[in-house]
Amino acid sequence: MTAVKAGEVEGLLRRGPDPRIAVILVYGPDTGLVAERARLLAEKAVDDPADPFALVKLDGDVLAGDPGRLVDEAATVGLFGGKRAVWVRSGSRNYAPAVEAALKQEGADTRIVVEAGDLAKSAPLRVVCERSPRALAIPCYADDAGTLADLIDRTLRADNLRITRDARDLLAAGLGGDRRASLGEIEKLALYARGQGEIGIEDVEAIGSDVSGLMLNTLVDAAFAGRVAETERSYRRFQIEGMDASVMLGAALRHALTLLATRLDGEGKSPGAMVAGWRGLHFRRQRIVETQLARWSPASLRRAVTLLQDAVLGARRAGGDFSHAIAADLFLRLASEAARRG
Known part of the structure; x- marks a missing residue:
């Protein structure tokens, strides 16, 4: 073997x-x-x-x-x-x-x-x-947090650049499930920061790294916060723009896993206190993530993770319009579930 x-x-x-x-x-x-x-x-x-x-x-x-x-x-x-x-x-x-x-x-x-x-x-x-x-x-499976961090460090090191931990976390949160696209975003950041030695959060924000994360946050946040109409509009927009269904589902899966880890680590804490310990979370997203943490229990997040894992696999196998049918249906189910919990 x-x-x-x-x-x-x-x-x-x-x-x-x-x-x-x-x-x-x-x-x-x-x-x-x-x-x-x-x-x-x-x-x-x-x-x-x-x-x-x-x-x-x-x-x-x-x-x-x-x-x-x-x-x-x-x-x-x-x-x-x-x-x-x-x-x-x-x-x-x-x-x-x-x-x-x-x-x-x-x-x-x-x-x-x-x-x-x-x-x-x-x-x-x-x-x-x-x-x-x-x-x-x-x-070759989609990069996890560890391999993304290593990819970022190795790619930037080739240009004699370092990156702060907070900036790396923010950049990793905005990278998707495709290595070629992720490399393109890291190289864009390296070009922007060439010659300055160290990269900070402001540099990551300046280049607008949004392969499938920072822009997809509008869709993912809407779904987990229970905003059904906004979820439907956002999904349709990304589909029209040619975004791959499995990339959108992958962003939702990573977010669900992060929510689950935060809920488990912050047992007994308020949503605000849990958000305060969330590394790399942009301040503009703090309030909506607090809403999500209040509406989703660890048990419900585990179910969401299972559904998303199955949907990612199903979308990759189906391809084309069928993959979008799978993804759109699940995003609306998540939004409806979150709305019911509100």
């Missing part, structure tokens, strides 16, 4: 995979993180990532029609010598037979990196890689 646990991925990326590994499958619901890790692994496997003879890019649908192509590419010797890699981009057709054939090919030094989508445990591509001792299967 060569499936890598989610918590072990960052360590594996830092030290690099075992040289004997022929195929690395990178998959998961966070398409930005999948793409970033696949690129990193593919480029690290060659001496010059800009050399098209050293790093060959193939489309999965091409391999589905010509399974032997991957074996041929893996066996090819570089025009100028050196290490080679093949980067396979996700396709809509089943190209697991091509990967399986490449894994059976002994002696090839070419590293194959497969960039895939959100694969079920029974998906042929995932089964092939997880069963082979010559392959690794690396999952």
Whole structure:
């Protein structure tokens, strides 16, 4: 079994995979993180990532029609010598037979990196890689608080920047479930603060980091505060603007988890006292979050978390209009529940 646990991925990326590994499958619901890790692994496997003879890019649908192509590419010797890699981009057709054939090919030094989508445990591509001792299967799930903090620190450190804890908490609260979008916001902040050494809350507020958090707070806060009409208007607006349903649900899930942790830690305290200890909460949101803490008990928040987790998974599987139907329905259910408790 060569499936890598989610918590072990960052360590594996830092030290690099075992040289004997022929195929690395990178998959998961966070398409930005999948793409970033696949690129990193593919480029690290060659001496010059800009050399098209050293790093060959193939489309999965091409391999589905010509399974032997991957074996041929893996066996090819570089025009100028050196290490080679093949980067396979996700396709809509089943190209697991091509990967399986490449894994059976002994002696090839070419590293194959497969960039895939959100694969079920029974998906042929995932089964092939997880069963082979010559392959690794690396999952990519949405960043949690710890990985977001690490991502922020590492990205800013590359520009010789530090960030205060409060500013990091505020920035992390505004980042969503897509690694590519999160990186874009962090890099925007780094560009804004270049040369000043340390980043504070005022810098984060100035660049308006709102990938799926600070702007989505209007929707999430309305739902958990019981403002049904506002929830419906906000959801429709984000849908029209092209916001992904699972991103909106992810923001609500993170907020529900934070509310739950705050309620449990603040047992016996008033909502105002609990809000006072909420790190990174913008002062403009304090009153509405107090309302939410007053209306939601730990038991009701646990139920909300379960519903949101199921909805995130359902929206990712459904896609398109069906995902929005799932998300919109749940946001209105949350708002109705909060209104009833008011």
